[in-house]
Amino acid sequence: MTVVPPAPGEPRRPEGPRNPGDAWVVADTGERYWGRFGAAGLLAVDATRGILLQHRVSWSHFGGTWGLPGGALHEGESAIVGAIREAQEEAGVPDGAVRPRFTSVLDLGIWSYTTVVADVRSPFDPVISDPESVALEWVPVDRVDELPLHPGFGAAWPMLRAQLDVFPAVVVDGANVVGSVPDGWWKDRAGAAARLRDRLAGLAVPADDLGLAGDDWYPEVALVVEGRARDIGTEAAETGAAEAGVAEPALAVVRADAAGDDAIVAEVERRVAGAQRVLAVTSDRELQARVEAAGAQVRSSGWLRRLLDA
Structure with missing residues (x-):
């Protein structure tokens, strides 16, 4: 060169x-x-x-x-x-x-x-x-x-x-992802969920993991929380978006009124009905089967953790 x-x-x-x-x-x-x-x-x-x-x-x-x-x-x-x-x-x-x-x-x-x-x-x-x-x-x-x-x-x-007509979304089982690492999350469920929320801002997913062309995708993210974690706010930590001159990442916090699994399935169904390509993140076998039946791809909590750590 x-x-x-x-x-x-x-x-x-x-x-x-x-x-x-x-x-x-x-x-x-x-x-x-x-x-x-x-x-x-x-x-x-x-x-x-x-x-x-x-x-x-x-x-x-x-x-x-x-x-x-x-x-x-x-x-x-x-x-x-x-x-x-x-x-x-x-x-x-x-x-x-x-x-x-x-x-x-x-x-x-x-x-x-x-x-x-x-x-x-x-x-x-x-x-x-x-x-x-x-x-x-x-x-x-x-x-x-x-x-x-x-x-x-x-x-x-x-x-x-x-x-250009593809709009992927990632629906995250917050309780399952937070509980996948024994870091004391049970002492402060809301705090652990908020930390996960902040790390999800600007999530980059390799195209191969979504079955799409290109390199990295920046999908809409829905973090579903339940129980004491329902108290977390919707704001994410500073992501650097302002410094880059771009709009804030699309990150939504979905609060389950009752069973968290039901809220996750409902969120997947809503997004699939809106013609989005949905990837659901959970290691719960029963829930995996339900979201697959609703039209989503499935990835484990470990898969998401590896992405975030990278």
């Missing part, structure tokens, strides 16, 4: 402090990829208007094509943070306007590009805020293929489009 600055006579980025990530990575075969530490782009999905696309200025790499707002990552920066930052710089995406749903990574070994698919939670109008865009438009999903697309985005679009 070789890292080089723009070639003589090649358009440069706007003047200002240069970030070490703003450089070309050149493969042995001569192909060039922007971003010493990789790159990321934001695919913002508005349920009414479609997806946000950028018409690239003619002098840019693959100029004249349509693609996603995005660019080079900073050293040590996560793909989600970088995609949001670049979209704010290039398209004026406001803080907290989008919530990540999943990521898809193209990893070439010497360089990687991460597409961050995010749902618009607060509608906004994009603003051209740097010289790299001719236009920024909300494009209906069924019209994207009519445009001359950036080659990388064009290759990824069929898979990405196929996932």
Whole structure:
């Protein structure tokens, strides 16, 4: 791998402090990829208007094509943070306007590009805020293929489009997960449930575990609590969402009025009826059979613990 600055006579980025990530990575075969530490782009999905696309200025790499707002990552920066930052710089995406749903990574070994698919939670109008865009438009999903697309985005679009109608959810048997580790939870059931709630904020689930395409998914999470744990609040601990410029994770606390198992089954049934792909977390064999019959996939409490510990 070789890292080089723009070639003589090649358009440069706007003047200002240069970030070490703003450089070309050149493969042995001569192909060039922007971003010493990789790159990321934001695919913002508005349920009414479609997806946000950028018409690239003619002098840019693959100029004249349509693609996603995005660019080079900073050293040590996560793909989600970088995609949001670049979209704010290039398209004026406001803080907290989008919530990540999943990521898809193209990893070439010497360089990687991460597409961050995010749902618009607060509608906004994009603003051209740097010289790299001719236009920024909300494009209906069924019209994207009519445009001359950036080659990388064009290759990824069929898979990405196929996932845009998928909204996974994870329903957690709070009592079972809390009780799976002998850490003294019985002394303070509400406190143990609150700690689990806080750890679930922003839960990332590998695509393979959901039977979906892509890499990591950020599903809606419903934590079902019962007994003394019903007293916990709905607020989650600081998740870093504000610093990343994204909307807060979708985390709901469901309080069981009676038997916790019945509340879990009811929550699964409600979400399955709403066409969500549901994964229920419990190690209770009888409950596993009930939620499977209701249409959910099942994972054990140990599976969730391993995800959270990772």
